[in-house]
Amino acid sequence: MINNAGISPQASHSSFNPKVPVLGVDKLSIxxxxxxxxxxxxxxxxNxxxxxxxxxxxxCPESPSRKTELSK
Incomplete structure (x- = not known):
C-alpha cells in the first residue's frame, strides 16, 4: 500500500465494539x-x-527519493 499511498482495511473487521470508546481523541483509527x-x-x-x-x-519504510545531491 505504500506505493499507492493508501491504508488498507483491517481484514475480517466490519464493526466496532460499542464498549470501546471512540478512537479519534488519540488520533488512531481502524x-x-x-x-x-x-x-x-x-x-x-x-509484527x-x-x-x-x-x-x-x-x-518497512518507503524508498528514498530518486533525487540526489548530484542531480540537483
Missing part, C-alpha cells in the same frame, strides 16, 4: 475501507506472533 495515506514519511510496522513464543517485528 480502516474499514482504503484510506488515503498522507504523511511526510510512509512506513509500515509489521507476527507464532507458536512456542517466537515473534518478529519489522518496519
Amino acid at each position: 480502516a474499514l475501507e482504503v484510506v488515503r495515506w498522507e504523511a511526510p514519511l510512509l512506513a509500515a510496522y509489521v 507476527n506472533y507464532r507458536a512456542a513464543g517466537s515473534n518478529c517485528a519489522m518496519i
Whole structure:
C-alpha cells in the first residue's frame, strides 16, 4: 500500500465494539475501507506472533527519493 499511498482495511473487521470508546481523541483509527495515506514519511510496522513464543517485528519504510545531491 505504500506505493499507492493508501491504508488498507483491517481484514475480517466490519464493526466496532460499542464498549470501546471512540478512537479519534488519540488520533488512531481502524480502516474499514482504503484510506488515503498522507504523511511526510510512509512506513509500515509489521509484527507476527507464532507458536512456542517466537515473534518478529519489522518496519518497512518507503524508498528514498530518486533525487540526489548530484542531480540537483
